[in-house]
Amino acid sequence: MYLASWYKKYKNRWWALPLVLPSLLLPIAAWCNANTTMDGGPVFLVYMPLGLMTAFMLVFGWAALPGMTLALLLYYGSFTGELTGVLAAIHFLIPITISWGGYRIFVPQRSSVMFGAIKLTSQRMLWLVLVNSVIFLVIYQMGIFFGWYNAEGHAVAENPLHTRTLINFQAVLIGCVTGMPFFYFVIRMFRNPNFIYSFWSQLKAQMQTGVSKSEITLWATIVVILVSLLLAPSNDFGSIFTTDYTLTLILPLMLWGAMRFGFLFITTSWTVILVILCSGFHNYLPPYMGFQLHLAIASSCYAVFSITIYLMAVVTTRQRFLHRKARRVAFIDPILQMPNLRALNRDLSRHSWSALAFLRVPELELLGRNYGVQLRIQYKQQLNDYLQPILSTNEQVYHLSGHEVAVRLNYDSYLERIEALDHRVKQFRFMWDGMSLQPQVGISYCYIRQPVTHIYFLLGELSTMADLSLTTSKPESLQQQGTNHVQNAVKKKVAMMNRVQIAIDSGNFVLMVQRIEGIRGDSYHEILLRMKGDNEGDCLFMPDDFLPVAHEFGLSSKIDKWVLETTLKFMDTHRSQLPGSRFSINLTPASVGRLQFASEVKRLLQRYGIEPWQLIFEVTESNSLTNLEQANATLTALQNMGCRIAIDDFGTGYASYARLKDISADILKIDGSFIRNVLTSSLDYQIVDSICQLARMKKMQLVAEYVESNEVKAAVQNLGIDYIQGYLVGRPRLLETLLRK
Numbered sequence: 103m104y105l106a107s108w109y110k111k112y113k114n115r116w117w118a119l120p121l122v123l124p125s126l127l128l129p130i131a132a133w134c135n136a137n138t139t140m141d142g143g144p145v146f147l148v149y150m151p152l153g154l155m156t157a158f159m160l161v162f163g164w165a166a167l168p169g170m171t172l173a174l175l176l177y178y179g180s181f182t183g184e185l186t187g188v189l190a191a192i193h194f195l196i197p198i199t200i201s202w203g204g205y206r207i208f209v210p211q212r213s214s215v216m217f218g219a220i221k222l223t224s225q226r227m228l229w230l231v232l233v234n235s236v237i238f239l240v241i242y243q244m245g246i247f248f249g250w251y252n253a254e255g256h257a258v259a260e261n262p263l264h265t266r267t268l269i270n271f272q273a274v275l276i277g278c279v280t281g282m283p284f285f286y287f288v289i290r291m292f293r294n295p296n297f298i299y300s301f302w303s304q305l306k307a308q309m310q311t312g313v314s315k316s317e318i319t320l321w322a323t324i325v326v327i328l329v330s331l332l333l334a335p336s337n338d339f340g341s342i343f344t345t346d347y348t349l350t351l352i353l354p355l356m357l358w359g360a361m362r363f364g365f366l367f368i369t370t371s372w373t374v375i376l377v378i379l380c381s382g383f384h385n386y387l388p389p390y391m392g393f394q395l396h397l398a399i400a401s402s403c404y405a406v407f408s409i410t411i412y413l414m415a416v417v418t419t420r421q422r423f424l425h426r427k428a429r430r431v432a433f434i435d436p437i438l439q440m441p442n443l444r445a446l447n448r449d450l451s452r453h454s455w456s457a458l459a460f461l462r463v464p465e466l467e468l469l470g471r472n473y474g475v476q477l478r479i480q481y482k483q484q485l486n487d488y489l490q491p492i493l494s495t496n497e498q499v500y501h502l503s504g505h506e507v508a509v510r511l512n513y514d515s516y517l518e519r520i521e522a523l524d525h526r527v528k529q530f531r532f533m534w535d536g537m538s539l540q541p542q543v544g545i546s547y548c549y550i551r552q553p554v555t556h557i558y559f560l561l562g563e564l565s566t567m568a569d570l571s572l573t574t575s576k577p578e579s580l581q582q583q584g585t586n587h588v589q590n591a592v593k594k595k596v597a598m599m600n601r602v603q604i605a606i607d608s609g610n611f612v613l614m615v616q617r618i619e620g621i622r623g624d625s626y627h628e629i630l631l632r633m634k635g636d637n638e639g640d641c642l643f644m645p646d647d648f649l650p651v652a653h654e655f656g657l658s659s660k661i662d663k664w665v666l667e668t669t670l671k672f673m674d675t676h677r678s679q680l681p682g683s684r685f686s687i688n689l690t691p692a693s694v695g696r697l698q699f700a701s702e703v704k705r706l707l708q709r710y711g712i713e714p715w716q717l718i719f720e721v722t723e724s725n726s727l728t729n730l731e732q733a734n735a736t737l738t739a740l741q742n743m744g745c746r747i748a749i750d751d752f753g754t755g756y757a758s759y760a761r762l763k764d765i766s767a768d769i770l771k772i773d774g775s776f777i778r779n780v781l782t783s784s785l786d787y788q789i790v791d792s793i794c795q796l797a798r799m800k801k802m803q804l805v806a807e808y809v810e811s812n813e814v815k816a817a818v819q820n821l822g823i824d825y826i827q828g829y830l831v832g833r834p835r836l837l838e839t840l841l842r843k
Contacts, residue, residue, distance in 0.1 A: 114162060114165065116167075117168075119292065119293060120165045121168055121169040123289060124154075124166070124173035128151060128154060129177065131153070131285065132150070132151055134148070134150045134281070135148060135151075136273075136377065136381045138397070140266055140269070140393070140394055143266055145273070146274075147273055147276075147383060148276050148277055148280075148380040148404065149273040151194070152194065152198075152238055152274055153277040154281060154285045155170050156198055156234060157281070157285040160213075161293065163214070167195065167199075170198075174187060174190050174194055175191055189245070193242065193245070194238075196237065196241060197235075197236075197238040197241065201229045201230055201233045201237065205225055205229035205230055209225050217365070220417065223416050230282060235274040235278055265397075269397060272402060272404065275408075276404050276408050279409055280369070280372060280373040280376055301366065304366060305366040307364075308365055308366055308422065309367070310363070310422060313363065317362070318363065321355070321362075321363075325371075328355065329352075329378060329379065332386045333379075333385045349379075349407075350403070353411075357410070357411065359371065360414040360415040360418055361414065364415065364419045365416055369412060372408065376404060376408065432444060435501045437479060438479055438501050439483075440486055440500065443501075443502060445498075445500060446500040446508055450510065450552070450557065451552055453512070453513070454513075454551065454552050455513035455549065456549070457510070457511040457516035457548070457549050457550070458509070458510055458547060458560075459509040459510075459545060459547040459577070460506065460508055461507045461509065461545055462506050462544040462565060463481070463506070463507075463541050463542070463543050464572070465505075465541035465542060466478050466541060469481075469539070469541065478505065481541075482501060484530075484533070485499070485507065485530060486507075489527075492523065493509075494511075495512075496512065497512060506565065508561070511523070513549060516547075520545075524545055527543050528543075544569060544572035544578075545578070546564045546567030546570070546571055546579070547578075548560070548564065548579065548581055564580060567579075595651055599652075599654075599655045601633070601636065602652050602655075602657055605634070606660050606661065610633065610634045611632065611665070611668075612632040612634060613629055613630070613632075613665065613668060613837040614631075614834045614835060614836055615628065615685070615839075616628050616827065616834045617832035618805060618825050619832075620825050621824055621825070622824075626683075626718065627683070627685055627686065628720070629665060629686065631661070632645075633648050649690065652690075653691070658691070658692045659693045662687075662688075662689055662692070663693075663702070665687060666687055666706060669687060670706055672837060673685070677711075679841055680840060684715075684716050684718065686717075686718040686748060687720065688719075688720045689719050694721055694732075694733045695732050695736070697732070697736070699736055700740050703745070704743055714744030715746070719740055719746070719747055719748070720749075720771065721733070721737070721747065721748075730765070734766060737766050737767065738766050741766060748769035748771055748805065749765070749769070749770050749771060751771065751773045753772060753789065753793060754773045754775070767802060768802060768803065769803045769804070770805070771806075772805065772806055772823070777806045777809060778808045778810070778814075780814060780817050781813055781814060781817055790821060791821055794821050794823065803824040804822070804823040804825070805825040805827055806818040806825070807827050807828060809829075810828050811830060
């Protein structure tokens with residue numbers, strides 16, 4: 103145990119592995135060399151030792167120099183003497199240190215990462231391959247020139263322009279391109295045996311999706327057959343493989359492997375194949391047709407093939423990595439780091455049957471407005487982590503937009519799983535800024551069979567059922583409840599939304615008015631909105647039919663703007679016929695909650711030349727005043743402008759009296775449900791009387807709605823109400839009818 107930890111701690115020191123490994127691997131690299139004789143001098147087709155030594159520098163850095171020096175002295179000195187060993191060490195170390203130094207200058211960080219990184223390919227090709235090989239050959243040529251070597255016994259001819267020089271340079275270049283990554287992997291396996299598993303896993307990960315063992319076997323079989331035919335021709339003259347141009351058959355085969363199998367697989371395979379081809383070159387290079395020329399061509403093919411295969415493998419592997427990363431990112435929300443809707447659709451399609459649970463947390467919208475979007479993010483992340491222990495293999499929590507998430511469950515025993523999910527969710531406590539929060543969660547679920555072509559429509563139905571779950575406090579099944587009424591409700595809502603949008607774009611609304619008569623003789627009219635049907639002659643849609651949908655889809659503010667501008671345009675056009683006319687316009691909560699609404703009203707009044715006192719804006723107490731501060735700011739701005747504010751349907755909203763003391767308004771409209779029964783219900787009479795007393799204390803005028811008989815009119819007059827509205831005074835009619843006398 104002590105020895106193992108000591109070895110792990112000191113193995114990278116210069117006196118440990120870097121000192122021993124070069125002496126062990128240099129003979130193997132030299133054995134991989136392939137050489138022959140041309141014009142009385144030796145030439146190499148592939149030269150591996152320089153690539154081996156450069157690989158040691160990549161793995162161990164400068165700590166490899168002592169071991170490399172020792173290995174070169176021992177190996178080359180054992181053949182022709184100590185002087186040759188010293189010269190060999192100098193000629194290896196000079197190009198390696200220069201090229202390694204230049205490489206480290208331009209690649210200061212992570213310079214020793216595994217081969218195949220496209221960002222380092224250009225620098226490695228330039229410094230560790232090209233510069234390294236050029237300096238290596240230049241030093242040899244200088245040695246020949248100064249008489250350090252015998253030209254007949256070494257790798258470089260006396261004439262630097264001799265064909266042997268070109269062939270030898272290509273051999274060194276090939277050895278660096280192929281031998282450096284090959285021996286890099288071998289050295290790292292000696293350094294850490296666990297690298298074998300890492301190498302194997304990365305090799306498999308780099309393969310193209312869909313690559314099968316059959317394809318790899320087919321590729322390997324073709325390689326073996328082709329190499330066998332090249333190395334063992336049928337005879338010296340009759341075989342079509344006894345030509346140097348047949349080497350080109352190897353290139354498309356290697357490119358197939360580079361594009362399909364990845365960098366690690368193809369570069370390792372090509373190194374082995376290249377050594378075998380170079381060693382048996384005499385079997386497929388014809389010696390009787392200009393051997394020198396054919397040898398140069400074959401050497402060029404080896405070099406071009408090696409560089410092409412290397413670069414193609416790097417590029418295709420990188421593209422495959424980027425494609426997989428893009429696909430992975432496409433299925434993960436970048437902010438929450440949770441699977442998204444696209445991932446849900448993919449996972450549903452992968453399973454024949456699934457159970458889908460839909461979780462809706464509406465309180466997140468209110469909490470998010472107060473604490474920011476970070477609260478929503480952390481809530482979903484914490485909920486996801488909290489649910490993981492009860493999820494099985496392949497089950498996940500998926501992020502949906504807004505305040506909703508989905509959970510895909512395996513179909514087996516899904517009813518019990520839904521109960522467990524509901525129990526787990528009810529136990530969840532969300533921690534935010536030291537506070538423990540428990541927003542209410544509505545859960546709906548259904549089972550799904552592949553293929554899933556209606557996921558978006560299905561989620562809409564589940565959302566509706568989750569709203570029901572908020573009231574029942576239990577998970578609601580879409581199948582048990584029946585989907586027809588849910589689907590019809592969703593279809594009607596979407597159809598109405600589309601109809602409202604078209605009406606906004608084309609002005610397909612109708613303005614009506616109802617008279618509001620003052621006890622003292624003055625009067626004004628309330629603007630009532632209707633929407634036209636799809637076809638000519640269809641009945642008009644009432645506000646209760648389309649305004650809730652418009653509010654849900656964020657269109658109500660646009661409707662208010664259309665009503666206001668159309669009313670002002672009518673008043674401007676017919677100001678001579680309707681001098682001093684006053685109109686009351688209803689505002690939706692969306693308009694009251696907008697900061698810029700008051701300034702928009704001011705611009706419209708100036709454009710059409712309408713006085714502010716001619717407009718009364720009605721707001722519904724139960725809806726529009728949820729954000730009291732913003733509502734007060736908007737209403738106060740309108741009052742300061744000269745417009746009047748009326749609170750509509752007072753008495754039906756929650757906390758009406760408490761709200762009334764904080765809001766700024768001029769007119770109070772008592773809801774018709776109290777006025778209608780004021781003569782028959784003493785309770786309603788007392789409520790109306792208390793409202794009147796409160797309004798007088800705040801110096802507000804009162805309007806009684808639903809006045810439909812003279813008896814009710816007399817009763818509200820006795821209570822001191824200022825205006826009456828109802829069928830007794832006038833029924834709703836088209837705005838244009840005000841022009842008739």
